[in-house]
Amino acid sequence: MILSHGTNGLMPFDDFPAWGQVPVHAITKFSSSLFVIVFGIALAVAFVPKTTAPDWPQRRNRLLWRGLVVLFWYKVLTVVEMYGRHDTGAIVDTLLYRDFPSFVEILGFYAIALLWIPWLLPLWAKTPAWLRWLSPVPVAFASWWLLHHFDFWGVPQLQALIVEHPDYYTWGQLARGPLILVGLLIGGVLLQAYREPRTRWALAGVLALVSAALFAWFLIRAGxxxxxxxxxxxxxxxxxxxxxxxxxxxxxxxxLLALAVAGGEWLAKWLRPIAVIGSDALMAFIVHISVIFLLLRETLGLYQSVTYERALLLTALLLAATATWIWLWGAMKRALKRSSDSEVQRK
Incomplete structure (x- = not known):
């Protein structure tokens, strides 16, 4: 995602060299599905097992609060993205959901999802396994049927938020719902399999086979x-x-999921900067969008004034800077917590 934003945020796609279009920019499209699947995996691993715990209402409320926090930053970063290149009216329209941004729109998807999915997690935990495994199919069908047979009362923005709309660059809750459900299914298996090397490798193998089957289908139809x-x-x-x-x-x-599951903690150690960025996804989003639009584009005036090679170099520096900032932020929070705990113990 940062690779895509870092290059396309500094120059239009038409200025990319051929190798920058394919394979570099094409490969970044893996992230658009990966993020939604990982969202479902995180819910399955961290929250679904707790739905029967006495403190579930508190955990659910923390998820809802997280949704409001993400919504806040979605609106702030919408202004950051549009500032300097859109008039006030266009920015206000976007903030009021009459239009949508492009670079930060994924945050809007997560914010809305975090406001309704927590209420359904207890139901998911109680649903029979066979029904859970079938669930992506009816959700995908419902999204397709609504997209082609329902006009959403003539409100295209509402359609965009639910099943997407060709005129708006946004992520529909129902359109991407099957990927969330797939993530929930994978997360449930991962929760049981991760600590046993054999079962973890078996899961990684199945994920790799699914990847191969999807790519084979793609190549057969590609022309x-x-x-x-x-x-x-x-x-x-x-x-x-x-x-x-x-x-x-x-x-x-x-x-990528197969690689991550197979590599586990060893791979995370060798790809430490990427692992650090993934440890605080919201902070990573805030940092890289702010640097691209406020520093590189507005302050330094680099928009459409750099070569693709320089854009790649700046993106590499941005990745390092994002990882460093998140590490420092985490270290500061840990130090403050230790100080607070020590103070409590003294009292």
Whole structure:
């Protein structure tokens, strides 16, 4: 995601060299499905097992509060993205959901999801396993049917928020719902399998096979490959989700998941900067969007004035800076907590 934003935030896609379009920018499309699946995995691992605990209402409320925090930062970063290149009226329209941003819109999806999904997690925990495994299918069908047969009372923005709309770059709750459910399913298996090396490797193998099957399906239907990959790199078929984009994006997402599950803590150690960025996704989003739009574009005036190679270099520096900031932020919070605990013990 940061690679995509760091390059496309500094120069238009038409200025990318051929190798920057394919494979570099095309590969970044794996993140769009990976993030939603990982969202479901996190819910399954950290919250679903707690739905029967006495303190579940408190845990649910923390998730709801997190949704409000994400919503706050979504609005703030919308202004950051649009400031300097859009008039006040356009910014206000976007803040009021009459329009949508592009770079930060994924935060809007998470914010809304965190306000309704926590209420359904206890029901998910009680649902029979066979019904859970079938659940992505009816949700995908419902999203498709509503997209093609319901006009949402003539409110395209409402359609965009639920099943997406071709005129708005936004993430629909129901359109991406199947990926959340897939993440919940994977997370449930991961919770049981992770500590046993054999079962973890078996899960990684299954994820790799699913990835291979999705890519095979993609290649069978692809025809002339490079023009299709260029279209995918340009987000053709992303909103609303279309088959070829989703086959490519989810195929890559499953491949990365297989690698992460197989590599486990060893891989996290060797890819420490990426692991640090992933440890606080919201902070990573705040930092990299702020640096791109406030520092690189507005303060330094680098928009459309750099080569693609320089944009890649700046993006690499941005990744390092984001990881460093998150590490320092975490270290500061840990130090404050230790100080607070010591004070409590003295009293």
């Amino acid at each position: 002339e490959l490079r023009p299709l990959l260029v279209d995918i790199a340009r987000n053709t078929g992303k909103h609303p989700p279309q088959l070829m984009f989703m086959l490519f994006s989810t195929g890559g997402a499953f491949a």
